Amino acid sequence: MIRLEDVTKVYEGGVVAVRDISLDIQRGEFVFLVGPSGSGKSTLIRLMLRQEPVTRGTIWVAGKDITKLPAWKVPYLRRSIGTVFQDFKLLPNKTVFENVAFALEVLGRPRSVIRPHVTQVLELVGLADKADRYPRQLSGGEQQRVSIARAFVNRPPILLADEPTGNLDPATSVGIMRLLDRINRTGTTVVMATHDHAIVDAMQRRVVALSEGRILRDDATGRYEAVLRGAPAPTEKGAEEQA
Amino acid sequence: MSRLAFLVREALVNLRRNALVVTGAVLAVFISLSLAFGALVLNELLRINTLAWQEGTHVVAFLKDPAEGGLDQAGQLALMAEIEAWDEVRSVRYVDKAQAYEEFRQLFADRPELIETVNPAVLPASYRIELTDIDLYRDVVFRLRAMPAVLEVRSFGEQIDQLSTLSTVLNFLGLGLALVLGVSAVILIANTIRMAIYARREEVSIMKLVGASNWFIRVPFLLEGLIEGLLGAGLSVLTVWIAAQNLRTLGSSIPLIRFTISDQFFLRWGVLFLLFGATAGVVGSLLGLSRYLREADGGAKPGTV
Numbered sequence: 357m358i359r360l361e362d363v364t365k366v367y368e369g370g371v372v373a374v375r376d377i378s379l380d381i382q383r384g385e386f387v388f389l390v391g392p393s394g395s396g397k398s399t400l401i402r403l404m405l406r407q408e409p410v411t412r413g414t415i416w417v418a419g420k421d422i423t424k425l426p427a428w429k430v431p432y433l434r435r436s437i438g439t440v441f442q443d444f445k446l447l448p449n450k451t452v453f454e455n456v457a458f459a460l461e462v463l464g465r466p467r468s469v470i471r472p473h474v475t476q477v478l479e480l481v482g483l484a485d486k487a488d489r490y491p492r493q494l495s496g497g498e499q500q501r502v503s504i505a506r507a508f509v510n511r512p513p514i515l516l517a518d519e520p521t522g523n524l525d526p527a528t529s530v531g532i533m534r535l536l537d538r539i540n541r542t543g544t545t546v547v548m549a550t551h552d553h554a555i556v557d558a559m560q561r562r563v564v565a566l567s568e569g570r571i572l573r574d575d576a577t578g579r580y581e582a583v584l585r586g587a588p589a590p591t592e593k594g595a596e597e598q599a
Numbered sequence: 600m601s602r603l604a605f606l607v608r609e610a611l612v613n614l615r616r617n618a619l620v621v622t623g624a625v626l627a628v629f630i631s632l633s634l635a636f637g638a639l640v641l642n643e644l645l646r647i648n649t650l651a652w653q654e655g656t657h658v659v660a661f662l663k664d665p666a667e668g669g670l671d672q673a674g675q676l677a678l679m680a681e682i683e684a685w686d687e688v689r690s691v692r693y694v695d696k697a698q699a700y701e702e703f704r705q706l707f708a709d710r711p712e713l714i715e716t717v718n719p720a721v722l723p724a725s726y727r728i729e730l731t732d733i734d735l736y737r738d739v740v741f742r743l744r745a746m747p748a749v750l751e752v753r754s755f756g757e758q759i760d761q762l763s764t765l766s767t768v769l770n771f772l773g774l775g776l777a778l779v780l781g782v783s784a785v786i787l788i789a790n791t792i793r794m795a796i797y798a799r800r801e802e803v804s805i806m807k808l809v810g811a812s813n814w815f816i817r818v819p820f821l822l823e824g825l826i827e828g829l830l831g832a833g834l835s836v837l838t839v840w841i842a843a844q845n846l847r848t849l850g851s852s853i854p855l856i857r858f859t860i861s862d863q864f865f866l867r868w869g870v871l872f873l874l875f876g877a878t879a880g881v882v883g884s885l886l887g888l889s890r891y892l893r894e895a896d897g898g899a900k901p902g903t904v
Binding site (some may be wrong): 405407419428431432433434435439445446447448449458462463464465469506515555 | 781
């Protein structure tokens with residue numbers, strides 16, 4: 357579904373965020389990208405969305421080389437990828453319903469189609485009764501569920517999540533992970549960047565560990581920390597928690 | 600079709616939900632265009648008044664009596680028709696000897712002794728000539744002097760020259776003021792709308808993230824700018840029109856100065872100002888957006904090394 361081949365990203369000013377990464381993500385997989393801040397997780401997500409151009413290498417999404425995509429085709433790429441971010445990225449002047457509906461308006465769907473779809477997905481995330489609220493009137497967990505509803509409403513084949521639980525307390529995070537898991541079970545490929553140990557360990561899914569822009573480890577059903585002897589030193593965050 | 604309806608609805612909803620920012624933008628358009636339109640009206644008043652000052656008799660040609668080798672009255676009237684046909688001449692008024700005496704008596708009504716000493720037969724008949732363009736008086740005076748039937752030609756030459764210069768300067772100043780205010784209006788409007796979009800740049804990037812194309816994002820913003828520009832311009836035209844109507848009523852008691860501006864002037868410039876406001880709104884939106892659209896695009900250049 358997503359394939360990276362020798363991808364390198366150097367930001368202006370010479371900061372190397374990603375070095376020669378190759379990665380293959382199959383249809384329907386649930387993959388965690390883990391690692392400390394600055395390890396390149398977010399950059400990988402941004403590259404897959406074409407929010408940044410790659411410096412070298414190739415990225416295929418759904419069989420298409422997106423590094424050669426002309427700018428006017430980028431919106432089409434993004435319509436096939438749902439996105440969830442740490443800061444929710446909801447439109448502040450739109451209600452919950454309108455925020456979710458926007459993803460379908462962009463596709464030019466008629467209102468008669470939009471209404472039932474939005475209502476259905478709001479029920480899925482448990483916010484049907486708050487459709488007319490504005491984002492500022494919701495809790496963090498609720499806002500994140502709206503953003504998941506928006507990401508999922510047009511049933512995209514791929515969902516990218518960058519630290520979706522970063523702003524939420526553990527109990528709320530569990531709810532969000534259940535939702536993402538449910539979405540994954542419908543066949544959607546989910547890639548989630550996180551540094552939340554508990555979540556990664558609980559989910560028992562594929563784990564790609566990054567450090568300084570390189571892949572350290574790629575375990576089919578992994579934990580946040582390497583359990584084998586001789587594995588790389590614990591990450592910064594891990595060290596803190598162990599202390 | 601449903602998409603267009605959505606974009607229009609989107610613009611209207613945004614206008615309502617951003618009421619404060621929208622009010623600010625409309626006020627900026629309103630105030631700057633009112634100043635520019637006011638300057639234009641002022642200039643029009645100057646033009647009307649300087650034109651009015653130029654009306655009236657510019658050249659007087661006194662005629663010889665028939666006894667002194669002049670034409671008889673029929674001949675004088677025939678010559679008048681000839682002069683009236685000149686391109687430079689707007690109108691000619693014939694004042695015969697009797698009328699000249701009557702005029703003289705009125706002029707010196709408070710000095711009867713002067714009137715008594717003057718014999719009506721001494722006062723010559725004359726043509727009172729109004730020109731189409733006062734700058735042409737020299738030529739007309741020259742041609743009149745060459746006529747054998749003409750006794751003497753008087754013109755208000757120096758005054759005409761001065762008035763003509765004054766009119767030009769005043770009109771130039773008025774037009775310059777309108778132009779400067781007009782240019783500041785465009786900059787102010789474009790900048791205000793740009794700032795309003797700056798406040799919503801995060802929205803633009805979110806829309807791009809969800810897969811909205813640039814035009815899908817642009818159209819509501821353009822419509823918002825258009826409506827703000829039209830609203831502000833409409834208010835300014837209305838305000839200046841009302842002010843001008845009041846000025847006309849107030850000024851009707853003041854002699855010599857004219858305060859009436861034709862409805863045609865308001866219609867013509869009003870439409871132009873509406874277009875102006877609308878254009879400034881649209882251009883402001885486009886300029887304000889272009890940067891954030893590009894920023895959120897993350898690499899219009901694929902595969903850059």
